[in-house]
Amino acid sequence: MKQLHLVVLTILVAFGLSKGPAAAGTLAARPAYMELKVYHLKTSRQEAVIDSFLQHQYMPALRAAGIATIGVFKPIGNDTAADRRIYVLTPYSSWKQWENVAKETTTKLVAAGGAYVNTAHNNPAYSRLETVFIKPFEQMTSLMTPRLNAPKNERVYELRSYEGASEKIFRNKVQMFNAGGEIKLFARLDFNAVFYGEVIFGSKMPNLLYMTTFANMQAREAHWKAFGSDPEWKKLSSLPEYQNNVSHIDIVFLRQTEYSGL
Numbered sequence: 001m002k003q004l005h006l007v008v009l010t011i012l013v014a015f016g017l018s019k020g021p022a023a024a025g026t027l028a029a030r031p032a033y034m035e036l037k038v039y040h041l042k043t044s045r046q047e048a049v050i051d052s053f054l055q056h057q058y059m060p061a062l063r064a065a066g067i068a069t070i071g072v073f074k075p076i077g078n079d080t081a082a083d084r085r086i087y088v089l090t091p092y093s094s095w096k097q098w099e100n101v102a103k104e105t106t107t108k109l110v111a112a113g114g115a116y117v118n119t120a121h122n123n124p125a126y127s128r129l130e131t132v133f134i135k136p137f138e139q140m141t142s143l144m145t146p147r148l149n150a151p152k153n154e155r156v157y158e159l160r161s162y163e164g165a166s167e168k169i170f171r172n173k174v175q176m177f178n179a180g181g182e183i184k185l186f187a188r189l190d191f192n193a194v195f196y197g198e199v200i201f202g203s204k205m206p207n208l209l210y211m212t213t214f215a216n217m218q219a220r221e222a223h224w225k226a227f228g229s230d231p232e233w234k235k236l237s238s239l240p241e242y243q244n245n246v247s248h249i250d251i252v253f254l255r256q257t258e259y260s261g262l
Contacts, residue, residue, distance in 0.1 A: 031091030053116035071262030073254035134197035150215035170206035
């Protein structure tokens, strides 16, 4: 009987049918942590340098080190922004893997050289590099590939940051996503989430980050309208224990690059 249970469980995992919202899409990875790098740029030259570095050097080096799925995104309207940005999302199975990969790839990239590695002090490749470490929520531990059929240039990736007024209040919002059922509600309404997670190191804390995806901006608007009017959400958001648990929200609309793996 135990052997039969093991066989069934193996089949379920193989086909991405394990319990919870993670079953909704194609399983990309089961990270213990995720690293989100944000390159802040001022010019189109810097953007071209970072694009080339990521596509032709950084991502191949990470794949060679065992990181199969890497997402790269740019804000919609990035080319007209004063602060251009490129977001790089990378999953890691452990801190040890991150340390080993960072050491291995840094050595290779420095040896390979190129415009990014050998940039001059008075002609930098970026204005700043921001790094955020994220721990996936217990109700969605998988990094998911969105199930979208729309052309890449129409798809909308929505990155949301929810800050809490204190650590205790922040924990309450995390609980609302997990035990409270907010993640399951997003899954039922087909928000095509990539990840949900708690920021454990970053410039804005305490806060959580999550990314949902849509075929286009019209689909995004329709999904959020359905979410806001859903009876389950109205009930959940009206519970006394979940009041005032978000002090600030940042929303960034992103597009995946042509070389992105997510």
